[in-house]
Amino acid sequence: GALRAVARSPETRAGFAFTFQVLTRSAAHRSTLALALALCVALLATTIPSLSAAQADTTASPWWWALQTLLLGAMLLGFRQAVRVPADLKASWTFHVHGGGSERAYVLGVKRAGFLLVCVPTLCTLIPMSVAVLGVGSALLHAVVGLLGAGAMLESLFFTYPHIPFLSAYQPGGSVTFAAPIVGAGF
Numbered sequence: 001g002a003l004r005a006v007a008r009s010p011e012t013r014a015g016f017a018f019t020f021q022v023l024t025r026s027a028a029h030r031s032t033l034a035l036a037l038a039l040c041v042a043l044l045a046t047t048i049p050s051l052s053a054a055q056a057d058t059t060a061s062p063w064w065w066a067l068q069t070l071l072l073g074a075m076l077l078g079f080r081q082a083v084r085v086p087a088d089l090k091a092s093w094t095f096h097v098h099g100g101g102s103e104r105a106y107v108l109g110v111k112r113a114g115f116l117l118v119c120v121p122t123l124c125t126l127i128p129m130s131v132a133v134l135g136v137g138s139a140l141l142h143a144v145v146g147l148l149g150a151g152a153m154l155e156s157l158f159f160t161y162p163h164i165p166f167l168s169a170y171q172p173g174g175s176v177t178f179a180a181p182i183v184g185a186g187f
Helices: 002-006 010-025 027-057 060-084 102-134 136-157 179-186
Strands: none
Touching: 010 027, 010 102, 027 060, 060 102, 060 136, 102 136
């Protein structure tokens, strides 16, 4: 029922369900996301005191808008790193995705799961702080802009991703630097 609302094709549902299972059960994948979360907490811990001091002269708002984008970017980079690690190193050779465009549908399910498991909780955590800094109306606008920006960042991170998430052997390296100016200009 609910899974069909998120993904219609079987391949997309498989990518969504598999991503959900891997991110919630695998210690290696949870630790990758925990590192991204630790970076976000460090950003918040160093930024919030200066924001509250600057709020008296109304300069906090632009910095708060930028901070949300940085936090979402850090969490999404952690998610992209997590999908590069196979779900099980011994079993990665057993998975095959049949042809006919099903790889795209599977990756779409992975991206949707990442959006729901990474972006939405990050934004929900920031909403109370946004209300305190920006006010209710601006905080809601801020959250909507964050959702749209997160979707754009997620798409750009997987734009040139050549492997099947969680199923391919780990490939070190890779660069997302070319996508950063495109996402920045688009955002």
